[in-house]
Amino acid sequence: MLKDRRDEIDWMRSVRVSMTPKQRIQRGSNEKVTPLVLFRACMAWLPLWKPGFFYRGTRKYVYVHADNVLATIVICLLLVGFSACGQKAVVATDSMPTLSPVVVTPTPTSVALATASPSGSTAADADWTTYHLNNLRTGYVASTPDPHSLSKAWSVQLDGAVYAEPLVVGDHVIVATEGDSLYALDPQTGAVQWHTNVGTPVPLNLLPCGDINPLGITGTPVYDPASGLVFAVAEINPNAPVHILVGVNVNSGRVVVRRSADVGGMDPRAHQQRGALTLANGMVYIPYGGLAGDCSDYIGRIVASRTDGQGPLLSYTVPTPREGGIWTPPGASVDAAGNLYVAVGNGAATGGNWDHSDSILKLSPTLELEDAFAPATWASENANDEDLGSQGPVLLPNGFIFTAGKSGRGYTVRATALGGVGGQVDGRTVCVSFGGASVVGTTVFVPCTNGVLQLIVDNNGQMHLGWHTSNIINGSPVVGGHTVYSLGNGTLYALAMNSGQLVAELNVGQATRFATPTISGTRIFVGTYAGITAVNIA
DSSP states (O other): OOOHHHHHHHHHHHHHTTTOHHHHHHOOOOOOOOOOHHHHHHHTTTGGSSEEEEEEEEEEEEEOOHHHHHHHHHHHHHHHHHHHHHHHHHHHTHHHHHOOOOOOOOOTHHHHTTOOOGSSSSSHHHHSSSSTTTTOOOOOOTTTOOSSSSEEEEEEOOOOOSSSOOOTTEEEEEEOOSSSEEEOTTTTTTEEEEEEESSSOOOGGGGSSOOOOSSSSSSSEEEETTTTEEEEEEEEESSOOOOEEEEEETTTEEEEEEEEEEOOTGGGGEOOOOOOEEETTTTTEEEEEEETTTTOOOOOOOEEEEETTTTTOEEEEESSSBBBBOOOOOOEOOOOOOOOEEEEESSSSSSOOOOOOOEEEOOOOOOOOOEEEEHHHHHHHHHTOOOSSBBBBBTTTTSSEEEOOOOSSSEEEEETOEEETTTTTTEHHHHOOOOOOOOEEEEEEEEEESEEEEEEOTSSSSSEEEEOOTTTSSSEEETTTEEEEEEEEEEEEETTTTTTTTEEEEOOOOTTTTTTOOEEEEEEEEEEEEEEEEOOOO
């Protein structure tokens, strides 16, 4: 029997009917919700049943009928049972371990790797959407199996030489040619899925100098996943050469964006677009240098267009009277803040004030000059064509940048303070380097003209030389798993990453000195003078 407290019963009716027993405990207490606690809370609803009254002497008492008490007990027991089941499910879910990203370290003996194939890779795993895979230009895929051998899967002849690195987007291998064409090929068979020609390339005899004949699409395109477009720059119109930026649908080849990529004060005939395009900050960045022979009135610059093809072009021009090309194949590298880093070739100045040639420049997303580095010997290097413009800058995770070029010396600088003229952290003889390096952690694989070189940059910015391969193997390298892949004299070489030892080789056809492989699953794609070759990793 319950003592008569009508005010308490009224309060309980007004508040508790809107809350379950479990909610009431959680709102009013930090007490852990166990089945016993839940049963007590449920039984507290008992006074809400319609009470009866009786008197003993002068005192008034309230009571609840026994059948109501029994019903309350049964309901509470059922509620506790259901809640216990629910609690077990919640506890099981909450106690599951948190999944963290796993870096797969492949080994040749792995059964899974031995049976892996490109068709078994997801698009995210297999995609290669820009020069050397990403905007840091690392050229490194950790999960690629290491080879026992290499074999040719297929080769396809296209309408021009391939200077650009092939891209892989989903089930498409994207190839750009000097015939001013973009192709999509089936990665398994090499079958042409679509072919889009955007203009007529320019014959060499209509240019003031150069070494590519004809001149069409030279720089590596870039894929934009937000728009589904592949962007490329083509040189067209033999009698009045111009550069155009095109964005084509990756699934159909349909041209969606087409606009001029030349800016005021620029002589299109004298400029060559060799460096890779870069996608960042909602923009496509386009570097320009000169033709082989450094003829005519070119000045190095970088131009930016919005990915929708609208709005004015942005541009930065190297402040030199002539030359200072931004031509090296990797194009611009990009840091986490969206700043661009470019290598600049020799300029016209050979004394006096530094003209920002023979340099590494840091540019803002809107192409404002933020910082710069040049060797103290920039003037003599300009005079002798021994500048830093031949290799792309390498951004390292320990905050340093490695750069090298035609002089044979390598430098490290701080990414946050490039140091101006002579402001390097370390400088030493390394090698003459042309093209794009690849990076695994703080280890750099340098495309030296006398053979790929392993170089380590420690946390103090000091350089340490590792293995150095044969001078035949001098192409811009990429790394898959523990294997470095590089080209030389029409052959693809596979080298052990830690020792430089030759693991496998395969003739893929003659290719430009700047050709660099593309890795996708257990396939490697190589652009050649004739078209493209696909290689199996086995």
